[in-house]
Amino acid sequence: MLAKKNIFVFLILLLPFGTYAQKDSLNIKVEKTQITTDLYNPLSPSKAAFYSAIFPGGGQIYNKKYWKAPIVWGAIGASVYYYVTNSNDYDRFRTAFRLRSQGLKDEFTDANGNPTISTSGLENAQRVLRKNRDLSLLTGVLLYVLQIVEASVNAHLLQFDTNDNLTIKPSLTTDPMFQEAPRVGLTFKYSF
Structure with missing residues (x-):
């Protein structure tokens, strides 16, 4: 009894929703002696990947997904910023360690000659x-490759069209002969 109730509630919840499938853009439709084809550009994913490889965010702009380009620029820019900052700080600590190893004064030594950071601290910081x-x-390279792949996949998926011909719309119909005992069923209508 509980299982029947759960199935009934599940079917009732599905009623207001329609499910749409993708239409194959390579199909040729014949309507009243006219042959129409949807536009399919097999080089579109290649172009998007090429533009992204040349200029990060270029593939997203080519796909007309303009809002994605600033995200790409920000992500790659952040990894470049952290790379440059860490590289400059590494060079500072490396230079200080070399000077201290030779017995010279470095930037982490105060005016009295006392080190503010120990030699082991300099090694650890390096x-x-x-x-x-x-x-x-590594993060910058991965983000660069990821934005190329994203542009290519997005260009490929943009070529698929959704159509109402492949639609599932559950509906509840009553049988006029059995109104006192309603039946629940599922009907699929499809055509090629």
Whole structure:
């Protein structure tokens, strides 16, 4: 009894929704002796990938998804910023470590000659900054490749069209002969 109730509630919840499928853009339709084809450009994904490879965000602009380009620029710009910052800080600590190893005064030594950062602290800072610099570089490369792939996939998926011919619209119909005991069923109508 509980299972029947759950199935009935599930079917009632499906009533207001329609499900749409994609229309194959390669199909040729014959209508009243006219042959029409949807536009399909097989080079569109290649162009989008090429534009993204030349200029990050170019493929997104080619696909007319203008809002994605600033996201790409911000993501790649952030990884470049962190790479440059970590690289500059690494160079500062590396130079200080080399000067201190030779017995010279470095930027982390105060006017009295007392070090503000220990030698082991300089070594540890170099190790951490090198790791962060390398991770920033890896992140930038991954984001660059990801935006190329995203532009290509988006260009490919933009060529698919949705059509009402492939629609599932559940509906509840009553049988006039059995009004006191309603039946629930599912009907699929399809045509080629």
